[in-house]
Amino acid sequence: MADRIQEVEETTATDGVPVQTTxxxxxxxxxxAVAGRTSTAERLIYYVTGVLITLLAFRFVLxxxxxxxxxxxxxxxxxxxxxxxxxxxxLFGYSVQYGVxxxxxxxxxxxxxxxxIGYAIAKLVSIARHxx
Numbered sequence: 764m765a766d767r768i769q770e771v772e773e774t775t776a777t778d779g780v781p782v783q784t785t786x787x788x789x790x791x792x793x794x795x796a797v798a799g800r801t802s803t804a805e806r807l808i809y810y811v812t813g814v815l816i817t818l819l820a821f822r823f824v825l826x827x828x829x830x831x832x833x834x835x836x837x838x839x840x841x842x843x844x845x846x847x848x849x850x851x852x853x854l855f856g857y858s859v860q861y862g863v864x865x866x867x868x869x870x871x872x873x874x875x876x877x878x879x880i881g882y883a884i885a886k887l888v889s890i891a892r893h894x895x
Contacts, residue, residue, distance in 0.1 A: 802892050805885045812881025818844050819874045822867070829864035848873045 773784050801809075822844040830837040851869040 801885075802888065804888045804892075808881055808885040808888065812877060812885075815847060815877055815881075816874050819847060819870050819877070822848065823870040823874070826865050826867040826870065829862055831862045833862075844870075847877065851876070 775782055775784065818840065821840045825837050825840055832838050832841060848867075848870050851873045854872060855868055
């Protein structure tokens with residue numbers, strides 16, 4: 764499904780004066796104009812961001828329910844997510860307590876920050892792609 768860029772010439776009338784313009788249109792293989800299509804890089808950024816936020820959501824739920832760290836699944840989730848949540852531990856006076864039900868606000872803040880970072884990076888890629 765290779766897209767191609769096609770130049771389209773248009774003539775429009777402004778105040779009765781015809782004006783001819785040329786613009787670039789991206790068309791797919793069926794010759795349909797494509798608008799708002801995301802690139803592979805953007806999709807990859809959104810995918811990685813989604814996986815990270817899902818991991819953090821698992822951590823949040825496990826912490827909220829007081830999951831025991833000696834359980835293999837809980838230990839895996841806590842271990843994988845720790846490096847991503849650790850920068851936010853000092854925000855609200857965090858003290859490590861596994862196995863105790865706790866609303867981990869640091870994880871919620873981390874999820875929001877990483878979602879914004881992922882969105883911003885994807886938009887930068889989009890802007891760079893449309894600048895070509």
